[in-house]
Amino acid sequence: MKTEPFRVASREVAINKIAVEIYRIPTDLPESDGTLKWDSTTMVLVRATAGTYADSATGQLIHDTLAKVVEGRDATAIPACWDAMLRRTRNLGGPGIVSMAISAVDTALWDLKARLLDLPMVILLGAARQAVPIYGSGGFTSYSDSQLQKQLSGWVEQGIPRVKMKIGRDAQADIHRVRAARQAIGPEAELFADANGAYSRKQALAQAEQFADSGVTWFEEPVSSDDLPGLRFMRDRGPAGMDIAAGEYGYDAFYFRRMLDAQAVDVLQADATRCGGITGFLRAASVCDAYGLPLSAHTAPTIHAHVGCAAPRVRNLEYFHDHVRIENIFFDGVLQPINGELRPDLSRPGMGIELKQADVQRFAA
Numbered sequence: 001m002k003t004e005p006f007r008v009a010s011r012e013v014a015i016n017k018i019a020v021e022i023y024r025i026p027t028d029l030p031e032s033d034g035t036l037k038w039d040s041t042t043m044v045l046v047r048a049t050a051g052t053y054a055d056s057a058t059g060q061l062i063h064d065t066l067a068k069v070v071e072g073r074d075a076t077a078i079p080a081c082w083d084a085m086l087r088r089t090r091n092l093g094g095p096g097i098v099s100m101a102i103s104a105v106d107t108a109l110w111d112l113k114a115r116l117l118d119l120p121m122v123i124l125l126g127a128a129r130q131a132v133p134i135y136g137s138g139g140f141t142s143y144s145d146s147q148l149q150k151q152l153s154g155w156v157e158q159g160i161p162r163v164k165m166k167i168g169r170d171a172q173a174d175i176h177r178v179r180a181a182r183q184a185i186g187p188e189a190e191l192f193a194d195a196n197g198a199y200s201r202k203q204a205l206a207q208a209e210q211f212a213d214s215g216v217t218w219f220e221e222p223v224s225s226d227d228l229p230g231l232r233f234m235r236d237r238g239p240a241g242m243d244i245a246a247g248e249y250g251y252d253a254f255y256f257r258r259m260l261d262a263q264a265v266d267v268l269q270a271d272a273t274r275c276g277g278i279t280g281f282l283r284a285a286s287v288c289d290a291y292g293l294p295l296s297a298h299t300a301p302t303i304h305a306h307v308g309c310a311a312p313r314v315r316n317l318e319y320f321h322d323h324v325r326i327e328n329i330f331f332d333g334v335l336q337p338i339n340g341e342l343r344p345d346l347s348r349p350g351m352g353i354e355l356k357q358a359d360v361q362r363f364a365a
Contacts, residue, residue, distance in 0.1 A: 017047075019067075020046050022045075022059040024040050024041070024365040032166070034168015034194075034195045048105070061089075082106055089101075099275065103277040106277025109277075111350040131342060132304075135162035137164040138152075138165070139164065141168065149184035159337065164193070167195050167198075168194075191214065195219070196221050205234060211242070247268045247270055253287055268295050268296070269297075270285075271299060273300050278307050293313070296314070299323050301327070301335070302353060304318075306351060309344055330355060330360050
């Protein structure tokens with residue numbers, strides 16, 4: 001017997017248009033981590049409506065290819081749109097720009113669907129909690145000691161009891177900088193460190209032992225995230241009480257599964273602006289469910305607040321300095337921390353944000 005695709009015709013709403021805009025926002029100060037320097041952030045804004053942090057080539061791919069794939073489709077059938085985008089980009093290669101472009105469109109579609117139903121996105125997804133804990137993130141290697149201490153202590157004074165700093169540019173200086181950070185935030189706040197893969201395996205282990213004296217409880221990408229044996233080495237040999245975290249460069253569920261198969265991390269990271277949007281982040285959450293490990297949302301707090309409250313194993317969300325600054329410049333309705341958490345606004349549909357169109361044109365690329 002021939003079966004027909006599942007359809008609820010009376011509920012279908014066609015996607016009329018996917019529009020894309022590109023903005024480039026200078027940093028407030030020079031910034032660097034263990035392996036990279038930058039002076040601006042590029043945001044790709046997809047109107048149906050959501051934003052992602054990516055190179056301008058991502059916007060071009062959305063405009064030239066992905067918009068045509070989803071326009072005319074049912075706005076409520078997001079998995080079908082997601083699969084169609086994957087099929088269309090098969091020969092372009094999945095990781096990198098392609099996945100980030102799909103992420104932007106997928107996130108926009110989830111926001112659109114929630115608005116059509118007049119629901120906050122967290123309610124549409126299914127809430128597991130009312131709020132998600134955050135950690136203040138910045139502490140760039142380009143900062144002076146005083147700039148580092150001012151930023152990290154400022155978050156603690158705001159009631160955010162966990163902060164993260166960048167390391168990896170100079171191993172010896174890193175030990176001093178971590179001690180300076182601990183001095184600034186006091187003995188109670190949690191201190192995280194992120195090397196962005198800058199260290200070798202044994203160098204990372206030696207650094208971890210030094211950082212343990214300053215109470216570092218989270219060591220992110222001590223070695224390259226592609227070095228799964230190296231991450232496993234750090235997880236097995238590192239100080240007790242120091243979690244090894246990685247995964248922010250994962251573009252699909254297969255990447256996350258390989259990382260967890262290798263027993264490479266204590267906490268998996270995923271980024272909805274890279275791993276396929278809200279749909280991809282939920283798949284990463286399912287992988288964590290299967291392996292019984294916690295998940296952490298990487299950067300983009302406005303995008304991750306709702307889905308972070310919907311995924312039961314999400315431990316925390318990165319309240320990243322650059323993205324927090326940009327989101328407050330660009331949008332009304334941006335969530336503000338309350339007692340170290342972000343709590344979705346249940347009075348507003350979708351992600352609850354509205355673009356400040358007139359204010360942001362000066363950043364148009």
